Amino acid sequence: MSLAALTPAEVRHLLRRCSFAAVAEQVERLQGRPLDAVLDELLHEDASGSFRAADPAMSHREVQQWWLQRMLEGPGIRETLALFLNSYLGCASAPVQPPGALAGRVQTLRLCSLDSFPRLLQRLVLDPATMMQTGIDGHDRERVSDRPAKIVLERWTVGMGGFSGQDLEDLSRAMTGWKVPPRSLPSQVSLPYFDAKRHDAGGKTLFGESGTFDCAAAVLIAARRPQTGERFSRALLEELGVFDPPGALLGDLARVWRDTEGSIPTLLRAAVRSDAFWSPAARWQVIKSPVRVAVGACRQLGLTSAPEGLVDWLVATGQPLFDTPGNGERPWPRGAQWLDPPDRLARRYRLSRLLPLPGTLLSDSAADDWLARLDPAPGLEPGLRRERRRGSADAAGRIAARILDSAQYQLA
Amino acid sequence: MTNIDGDRRRFLGWCSLAPLMPTLLSRAALAASTAREHDRVVVVIRLMGGNDGLNAVVPIRDDRYYRLRPTIAIAARDTLRLPTGDRGLSPDLAAWHDLMEDGHAGILQGVGYPQPSRSHSRATEIWETGDPREALPATGWLGRYIDALRDPAAVEAIQFADNPGRMLASASGRDRLVGDPELLLAAPLQAGLPGAAATGSALGTVLASQRRLAETAAQLRRARRASGRRHPYPAGAFGAALRWTADLIEAQASPRCFHLALGAFEPADAPSFDTHVDEREKHARLYPQLGAGLRAFTRQLRRSGDFGRVLVITVSDFGRQVAENRTRGTDHGDAGLLFYAGGGIAPGLTGTPADLGRTTDGGLDHSVDFRGVYAEIFGRWLGVDPEPLLGGAFAHAGILHARA
Numbered sequence: 001m002s003l004a005a006l007t008p009a010e011v012r013h014l015l016r017r018c019s020f021a022a023v024a025e026q027v028e029r030l031q032g033r034p035l036d037a038v039l040d041e042l043l044h045e046d047a048s049g050s051f052r053a054a055d056p057a058m059s060h061r062e063v064q065q066w067w068l069q070r071m072l073e074g075p076g077i078r079e080t081l082a083l084f085l086n087s088y089l090g091c092a093s094a095p096v097q098p099p100g101a102l103a104g105r106v107q108t109l110r111l112c113s114l115d116s117f118p119r120l121l122q123r124l125v126l127d128p129a130t131m132m133q134t135g136i137d138g139h140d141r142e143r144v145s146d147r148p149a150k151i152v153l154e155r156w157t158v159g160m161g162g163f164s165g166q167d168l169e170d171l172s173r174a175m176t177g178w179k180v181p182p183r184s185l186p187s188q189v190s191l192p193y194f195d196a197k198r199h200d201a202g203g204k205t206l207f208g209e210s211g212t213f214d215c216a217a218a219v220l221i222a223a224r225r226p227q228t229g230e231r232f233s234r235a236l237l238e239e240l241g242v243f244d245p246p247g248a249l250l251g252d253l254a255r256v257w258r259d260t261e262g263s264i265p266t267l268l269r270a271a272v273r274s275d276a277f278w279s280p281a282a283r284w285q286v287i288k289s290p291v292r293v294a295v296g297a298c299r300q301l302g303l304t305s306a307p308e309g310l311v312d313w314l315v316a317t318g319q320p321l322f323d324t325p326g327n328g329e330r331p332w333p334r335g336a337q338w339l340d341p342p343d344r345l346a347r348r349y350r351l352s353r354l355l356p357l358p359g360t361l362l363s364d365s366a367a368d369d370w371l372a373r374l375d376p377a378p379g380l381e382p383g384l385r386r387e388r389r390r391g392s393a394d395a396a397g398r399i400a401a402r403i404l405d406s407a408q409y410q411l412a
Numbered sequence: 413m414t415n416i417d418g419d420r421r422r423f424l425g426w427c428s429l430a431p432l433m434p435t436l437l438s439r440a441a442l443a444a445s446t447a448r449e450h451d452r453v454v455v456v457i458r459l460m461g462g463n464d465g466l467n468a469v470v471p472i473r474d475d476r477y478y479r480l481r482p483t484i485a486i487a488a489r490d491t492l493r494l495p496t497g498d499r500g501l502s503p504d505l506a507a508w509h510d511l512m513e514d515g516h517a518g519i520l521q522g523v524g525y526p527q528p529s530r531s532h533s534r535a536t537e538i539w540e541t542g543d544p545r546e547a548l549p550a551t552g553w554l555g556r557y558i559d560a561l562r563d564p565a566a567v568e569a570i571q572f573a574d575n576p577g578r579m580l581a582s583a584s585g586r587d588r589l590v591g592d593p594e595l596l597l598a599a600p601l602q603a604g605l606p607g608a609a610a611t612g613s614a615l616g617t618v619l620a621s622q623r624r625l626a627e628t629a630a631q632l633r634r635a636r637r638a639s640g641r642r643h644p645y646p647a648g649a650f651g652a653a654l655r656w657t658a659d660l661i662e663a664q665a666s667p668r669c670f671h672l673a674l675g676a677f678e679p680a681d682a683p684s685f686d687t688h689v690d691e692r693e694k695h696a697r698l699y700p701q702l703g704a705g706l707r708a709f710t711r712q713l714r715r716s717g718d719f720g721r722v723l724v725i726t727v728s729d730f731g732r733q734v735a736e737n738r739t740r741g742t743d744h745g746d747a748g749l750l751f752y753a754g755g756g757i758a759p760g761l762t763g764t765p766a767d768l769g770r771t772t773d774g775g776l777d778h779s780v781d782f783r784g785v786y787a788e789i790f791g792r793w794l795g796v797d798p799e800p801l802l803g804g805a806f807a808h809a810g811i812l813h814a815r816a
Contacts, residue, residue: 350599
């Protein structure tokens with residue numbers, strides 16, 4: 001493909017994979033421009049917006065609704081990266097009190113999604129909601145637990161088998177001393193504080209480096225390891241629909257990781273510029289996650305607020321916002337796992353009932369209009385055109401519903 | 413003692429015969445002897461959470477029970493009479509008591525395993541896979557049985573629950589999860605799809621999933637038509653799932669294994685068996701559903717002549733601590749109870765009663781390994797060699813009648 005001027009089909013492919021969906025107005029605006037310029041625009045979209053600030057008093061359901069709304073309104077790449085990071089790093093909402101604290105975690109993921117991955121981990125490890133999940137809260141020099149360090153090493157950085165017993169022990173010691181104080185009000189999110197008396201300030205050795213590391217310094221050492229970069233790069237490639245990356249591409253990403261200290265946007269740019277990303281055989285080979293289906297549909301329909309039932313629809317289809325499987329120990333599923341069992345597919349096919357769809361016939365080419373707007377995989381056209389010929393007052397809405405509740409709409 | 417049913421003569425008759433029950437052939441077992449063995453069915457009901465056995469089968473002669481549970485203990489006078497004399501059944505289990513009286517149900521005591529886990533997720537994995545080792549198999553204990561069955565095309569297991577547990581997970585993909593059957597039946601399915609052309613692609617994967625969905629929906633429709641829906645079940649998701657299970661069994665549908673759930677962790681006000689808080693209130697909502705649901709299930713399948721080929725067991729993450737906590741509940745413990753029902757069972761209380769003097773960190777020690785239940789189901793009920801399916805030999809727990 002030419003990176004100099006993207007065709008409409010190429011813009012749609014890019015948006016499907018890097019954002020929630022191809023939105024017609026965006027495709028119109030970006031077509032004909034070079035890939036780098038398009039990426040520059042997408043990576044620098046304004047993230048501030050007029051969005052309602054997070055309220056710590058929100059219930060679990062309200063904070064789910066809050067995040068959904070954020071994904072509806074925010075810049076596509078930043079919001080999808082935050083969603084990916086929540087999954088990659090794992091999340092369990094049950095230990096987080098008040099649930100509104102989860103909004104702070106999402107904000108950390110969003111803000112750092114276009115920064116370096118090691119710096120993101122440094123910030124995240126001391127995010128109050130994350131501290132409640134990892135158990136770092138209250139972990140002190142007299143009662144050292146290896147659970148927080150295991151999460152950092154096994155899940156966030158080098159992975160199983162990538163560290164020694166001493167790395168685990170000394171990272172555990174470095175992570176001592178942090179505390180989230182008791183809340184004075186049920187709806188209050190307490191800010192963590194560092195108590196030097198509870199911290200083990202002795203010498204430590206991590207991955208061959210010796211010093212009196214504190215939590216941030218120790219996490220950074222693990223986060224900068226090449227294995228951390230390799231694991232993260234592979235996961236990012238899978239997120240973009242590149243499932244069997246060639247060795248050369250992995251080598252490119254390893255160099256980017258080293259040269260940029262793990263810059264997430266630079267890694268993403270390198271992945272998107274690869275031949276593997278644009279391979280014709282790889283088009284339409286991603287089975288979208290429920291969040292991508294739902295938020296993508298809302299964005300394509302131009303909805304400015306998330307329909308009420310969508311939070312429940314996400315739970316029913318297997319992707320409750322925040323909670324990843326195994327009590328936060330595993331990422332969300334991928335590909336065919338989303339449809340196992342098939343009951344999940346039946347639930348997906350009810351999306352159209354939740355969305356406001358026009359009930360009047362727009363034009364003789366309603367089927368073509370909807371196909372262009374909702375961008376399903378090929379194969380639906382003949383059936384939809386028959387629908388149009390039958391003609392009735394609500395044909396347009398019915399056509400849109402048939403696209404949204406189709407096998408083709410589940411693909412990117 | 414309270415006899416809820418009121419039929420005192422029948423009740424006392426059952427109590428006097430109860431010690432001999434394991435040697436008698438119950439009416440249900442007679443039915444079992446005429447059932448087609450290869451059509452035998454296993455229904456597993458997961459009591460969500462970790463069920464407290466001591467407030468189900470109450471040690472009414474043990475002072476330690478009343479001393480350690482000052483607010484949640486069930487008074488001896490409120491319990492339902494059991495033949496052993498030193499135990500009484502929770503009044504919330506009145507319907508289950510009826511089933512025991514009739515020889516259709518039992519309760520196995522002291523069920524657990526060595527080095528038990530008190531983590532919900534870990535304990536669930538262990539019960540579902542039948543394997544407490546660190547490296548868990550990807551398939552469930554019943555999933556591995558399904559894999560061994562002959563017909564490679566048939567759907568052999570259905571889970572009526574929202575969470576895709578691993579109990580029925582099979583390598584051959586012959587298990588189905590149906591969270592809400594009505595929703596599945598109403599799914600809009602596309603016609604005229606280019607399925608053949610899409611084999612091996614992501615579209616092919618979605619279409620294959622859609623085909624499996626359509627097959628399961630068709631089975632459910634046939635089952636509903638066949639049963640005619642004449643039997644009343646308790647309201648709610650559990651009653652509905654039991655009804656669907658009975659309908660499928662009555663319709664001679666292909667599934668041999670069913671997984672249902674009673675209780676839920678969500679929403680927050682839904683009762684579960686994780687009774688850290690207000691245990692008595694939660695049991696008062698859940699146990700009647702279990703008993704009444706199984707009573708309706710038994711009635712339907714006895715009338716259709718299928719009860720003899722059905723075995724129902726419950727599983728739960730763990731038992732609970734002997735002492736109550738400060739919130740009128742109990743915390744995670746170890747050994748617990750296993751309820752069972754069906755046409756070939758040994759009715760009444762089985763296993764060794766809980767010994768409140770044999771505890772570890774406040775939880776009851778086990779006397780029966782749960783894998784002994786699985787081994788008995790494989791070996792004596794389903795007629796397959798349990799060792800390769802469980803990775804070892806386990807002494808049978810004794811929930812089945814000698815002639816089952």
